Amino acid sequence: MALETTGAGASTAEHGYDDLMQELEAQLAQENMDSLFGESMKNFREGEVVQIGEDRVLVDIGYKSEGMVPISEFPLPAELSVGDNFDFYIDEPENEQGMPVLSKMKADRIKNWEHVQAVYEADGVIEGVITRRVKGGLKVDVGIDAFMPASQLTFRPTGDLEKYIGRKMEVKIIKLTKRRRNVVVSRRKLLEEQRAGEKANLLEKIGVGVILQGEVKNITDFGAFVDVGGIDGLLHVTDMSWGRVKHPSQVVSVGDQIEVMVLSFDPQSERISLGLKQKTDNPWKSSGDRYPVGSIHRGKVVSMTDYGAFVQLEEGIEGMVHVSEMSWTRRVRHPNELLELDQDVDVMVLSVDAEAEKIALGIKQTQPNPWKIIGERYPIGSNVKGAVRNMTDYGAFIQIEEGIDGLLHVSDISWTKKVTHPSEVLEKGQEVEVKILSIDPEAEKISVGLKQMEQDPWQAVIDRLPIGSHVEVEIAKLVSFGAFAKLENGIEGLIHVSEISDDRVQKPEDVLNIGDKVKAKVINVGMDDRKIGLSIREYERDINENLVAEHGTSTSSVDVGASLRGAVPTSMIQAGRSLEDQAAEMMAAVTRAAAEREYGEAAMKAKEDNATEAPEAAPSEEPVAEAEPVAEDTTES
Numbered sequence: 001m002a003l004e005t006t007g008a009g010a011s012t013a014e015h016g017y018d019d020l021m022q023e024l025e026a027q028l029a030q031e032n033m034d035s036l037f038g039e040s041m042k043n044f045r046e047g048e049v050v051q052i053g054e055d056r057v058l059v060d061i062g063y064k065s066e067g068m069v070p071i072s073e074f075p076l077p078a079e080l081s082v083g084d085n086f087d088f089y090i091d092e093p094e095n096e097q098g099m100p101v102l103s104k105m106k107a108d109r110i111k112n113w114e115h116v117q118a119v120y121e122a123d124g125v126i127e128g129v130i131t132r133r134v135k136g137g138l139k140v141d142v143g144i145d146a147f148m149p150a151s152q153l154t155f156r157p158t159g160d161l162e163k164y165i166g167r168k169m170e171v172k173i174i175k176l177t178k179r180r181r182n183v184v185v186s187r188r189k190l191l192e193e194q195r196a197g198e199k200a201n202l203l204e205k206i207g208v209g210v211i212l213q214g215e216v217k218n219i220t221d222f223g224a225f226v227d228v229g230g231i232d233g234l235l236h237v238t239d240m241s242w243g244r245v246k247h248p249s250q251v252v253s254v255g256d257q258i259e260v261m262v263l264s265f266d267p268q269s270e271r272i273s274l275g276l277k278q279k280t281d282n283p284w285k286s287s288g289d290r291y292p293v294g295s296i297h298r299g300k301v302v303s304m305t306d307y308g309a310f311v312q313l314e315e316g317i318e319g320m321v322h323v324s325e326m327s328w329t330r331r332v333r334h335p336n337e338l339l340e341l342d343q344d345v346d347v348m349v350l351s352v353d354a355e356a357e358k359i360a361l362g363i364k365q366t367q368p369n370p371w372k373i374i375g376e377r378y379p380i381g382s383n384v385k386g387a388v389r390n391m392t393d394y395g396a397f398i399q400i401e402e403g404i405d406g407l408l409h410v411s412d413i414s415w416t417k418k419v420t421h422p423s424e425v426l427e428k429g430q431e432v433e434v435k436i437l438s439i440d441p442e443a444e445k446i447s448v449g450l451k452q453m454e455q456d457p458w459q460a461v462i463d464r465l466p467i468g469s470h471v472e473v474e475i476a477k478l479v480s481f482g483a484f485a486k487l488e489n490g491i492e493g494l495i496h497v498s499e500i501s502d503d504r505v506q507k508p509e510d511v512l513n514i515g516d517k518v519k520a521k522v523i524n525v526g527m528d529d530r531k532i533g534l535s536i537r538e539y540e541r542d543i544n545e546n547l548v549a550e551h552g553t554s555t556s557s558v559d560v561g562a563s564l565r566g567a568v569p570t571s572m573i574q575a576g577r578s579l580e581d582q583a584a585e586m587m588a589a590v591t592r593a594a595a596e597r598e599y600g601e602a603a604m605k606a607k608e609d610n611a612t613e614a615p616e617a618a619p620s621e622e623p624v625a626e627a628e629p630v631a632e633d634t635t636e637s
Contacts, residue, residue: 047102049084059088059102067100074104087111112143116183120173125190129168133161140171140185152186156218199230206272208262211279216256224248226260226274233272235260240276242283242316242357246303251276283316284357291317291349291359296366301343309335311347311361319359321347328364328371328444329403338363370404371441378436378446383453388422388430396422398434398448406448408434415451415458416490425450458530461491465522465532470539475516483508485520485534493532495520500536 047059050066057080058066069088071077089110092101119126128142137149138161148171150161172193175184206212214226214233223236240251252258260274291297291313299311299319308322323332332338339345348365352358378384378400386398389405395412397405413419413426426432434448465471465487473485473493482496497505499520505511512518521542524533 043090045088045090045102046085047088049080049082049086052080052082059086061088061090061100061102063093063100065099067102069102069104109144113181115143116146116173117176117178120176120183123172125170125172126185127168127170128185130164130166132165137161138164142171142173142183142185144181144183146171146173146183146185148185148187152184152188154188155191195227195230197230202229202231203267206262206265208264210262211259212262212274214258214260214274216252216254216258219248219252219254221247224252226258228260228272228274231270231272233260233262233274235274235276239263239274239278242277242280243312243318244303244310277316280316283314284354287317287354287359288352291319291352293349293351296346296348298344299347299361301339301341301345304335304339304341306334309339311345313347313359317359319347319349319361321361321363325350325360325362325364327403328367328369329401331403371444374404374441374446375439378439380436380438382436383433384436384448385431385433388426388428388432391422391426391428393421396426398432400446400448404446406434406436406446408448408450412437412447412449412451415454415456416492457488457491458527461487461532462525462527464488465525467522467525469522470519470542471522471534472517472519473534475512475514475518478508478512478514480507483512485518487532491532493520493522493534495534495536499523499534499538502537502540 045061047061047067049057050060051058053071055071057069057071057074059069060066067088067090071080074080086104087107088102088104089107090100091103091106095101116126118124126142128140128146130148131139131141131145133139134147137147137151138153140146140148151157152174153161153164169187170190171185171187172189173183174186174189175182177183202212212228212233214228216224217227217232218225221237223234223240225232226235235248235252237245237248240248245251258276259279260276261278263273263275263278265272297313299313301309302312302318303310308320308325310318310320312318321335323335326332326335326338330338345363346366347361347363350360350362350365352360384400384406386400386406388396389399390397395407395409398408400406408422408426410419410422413422417425419425432450433453434450435452437447437449437452439446471487473487475483476486476492477484480497482494482499484492485495487493495508497508500508500511518536519539520534520536521539522532523535523538524531526532
C-alpha cells in the first residue's frame with residue numbers, strides 16, 4: 001500500500017515518531033507478510049540524503065528524480081546531515097509528480113522483522129529496550145514491538161514494573177506469529193538458561209572452604225539467600241559476623257554482590273551453607289591478649305537490653321556492661337537511663353571468656369569509687385541531713401546525697417517506742433537529721449540512726465532510779481502476766497502479777513485499773529534488754545519495815561506482815577490512800593498486837609507460879625485504850 005506525499009506531510013504534522021511506529025505496525029499486520037518479504041529485496045534501495053526540509057527529506061536512490069521521505073520517520077531528525085545513507089523501502093516508484101514514494105520506517109521494520117525471525121529460528125538472544133507498561137506486562141522494543149509478560153521478567157514476581165521502563169536488557173523470543181506480527185519475549189528464560197550453565201560450572205568447582213562471588217537474592221529473619229552461580233545458598237545470620245547481629249539486614253541488602261565461603265554442600269539436594277565471617281580469622285581467639293582484665297578501651301554502644309548494654313570494641317568483638325556496673329551510686333533500672341545507641345563510651349574489661357566469646361565490661365570502674373572516700377566525707381558519729389527516699393518493713397532509706405542512701409533500721413528510730421514499721425514515725429520525702437553509725441565501703445552500705453540524735457533516756461532513768469528505789473508510776477496497760485506502768489520519759493516498767501500483792505492475785509485487772517497511780521519498788525534493771533522490773537509488794541514491805549523500826553514499843557519480835565494483812569486490805573493501797581492514813585492505821589494495829597502479846601505472856605507466867613487468881617483484864621485494856629486515841633489523833637491530824 002502506497003503512502004501519498006500529501007498524506008505523509010499531514011501525518012508528520014499530526015503525529016510523532018512513536019505514533020507513526022504504531023500506525024505502521026498496524027498496517028504491516030494487515031498485509032501478507034510472506035508476499036511482502038518475497039518482494040522486499042527488489043523494493044529496497046539505499047539512498048543518500050540530498051536535502052533536508054522542515055517536514056520532509058529528499059533522497060537520491062539512483063532514480064531520475066529524488067524520492068521524498070517525511071522527516072518524522074527519522075528518530076533523531078536534528079542529527080540528520082546531507083550525505084547520510086539509509087535503506088529505504090519503495091512504496092511507489094512514481095507518484096503524480098513523478099517522484100518515488102519512499103519509507104525509511106517500513107524498511108527498518110521489514111529488516112528488523114527478518115532479524116527477529118532469524119533469532120527466533122536460531123533460538124538466540126536479542127537485545128531490547130523496555131518502552132512502556134501495558135496490561136499484564138511490558139512492551140519491549142527489539143526492532144519491533146514485542147510483549148513480555150510480567151511473569152517472564154524475573155525469577156520471582158514483582159509488583160513494581162515501572163522501575164524497569166527505559167532499561168536495556170537481553171531477552172529470549174519464546175513465541176512468534178508472522179501473520180499477526182505477534183512476538184513474545186522472556187528475560188526469565190534467558191536467566192534460567194544462564195543459571196543452568198553457571199550451575200554446571202559451579203558443581204565442578206564447588207567445595208568446602210571455596211570462596212564464591214554471589215548476589216543477595218532474598219533476606220529472612222534467620223539469614224539471606226545468595227545466588228552463587230545457578231544455586232541459592234543460605235547465609236545464616238550467625239555466620240555473617242563474629243559479633244552480634246540482630247537481623248541480616250544489618251549486614252546485607254538485596255542485590256548486594258558479596259564474597260562468601262562454602263561451609264557445607266550436599267550434591268544430592270544441592271543445598272549450600274555459606275559463611276561471611278569465616279573469610280577472616282576469629283578475633284575471639286586472641287581477645288584475651290588484646291583485652292586484658294583491667295584495661296580500659298573506647299567502644300560504641302550497639303544494642304541494649306533490660307539487663308545491660310552491648311559495647312562493640314572492634315569488628316566482631318562485643319562486650320556487655322551490666323546495669324550494676326554502670327554507676328557507683330545511681331540505681332540503674334535500664335541502660336537507656338545513662339546510654340544511647342551509637343554512643344562512644346570508655347569501658348574497663350572485667351573478665352574475658354574467649355571460648356564462650358564473652359567479655360564483661362564496666363563503665364563505673366573507669367571513674368573514682370566514691371565509696372572509697374565516703375568515710376572521710378561522712379565520719380562515724382557525724383550528723384547529716386537527708387530525705388526519706390524509700391521505706392521497707394525493716395527500716396527506711398535516707399538519701400544522704402545523689403545515689404548514696406543510708407539505712408535507718410527500725411531499731412534505731414526510737415529509744416523508747418517499739419516501732420514495727422518506719423511509717424509509724426516517718427513519711428516518704430520527709431527531711432530528717434540522722435547520725436552516721438557505721439560504713440561498709442566494700443558492701444557499699446551506710447547505717448544511720450535517728451534515736452542517737454538524743455541522749456539515751458534509759459541511762460538517765462537508770463542513774464536516777466537504781467535498784468531498790470521507790471517510784472510512783474501510772475498503770476498504762478494490763479496483760480495476763482502483769483501490768484505495764486509508765487515511768488518518766490515514756491519508759492515503761494513491768495509489774496509482774498506475782499509482784500502486785502502478798503495475797504495471791506489471779507488477774508491484774510482484779511486489783512488494778514488503767515490510769516491508777518501506784519507506788520512501787522525498782523527490783524530489776526536490764527540494760528541489754530532494756531527492761532525494768534517493778535514491785536508493789538516489795539514497796540509495801542519496805543514501808544512496813546520502816547514503820548516498825550520507827551514506832552515499835554516492844555523489843556519482842558512482832559510479825560508485822562501478819563498484823564498488816566489483818567489490818568490493811570490490799571485494795572486500800574491500790575485505791576490510792578494517803579501514806580499518813582495508812583501509817584496511822586498500821587501503827588494502831590502494831591500497838592494492839594504488842595499489848596495482846598504482853599497480856600498473853602503474863603497470863604502464862606501466872607499459871608506457872610500457881611497464882612490464886614488470874615491477872616485483871618485492865619492492863620490489857622489500857623494499851624488498847626491508849627492506842628485507839630493515838631490512831632484517832634493521827635488520823636485527824
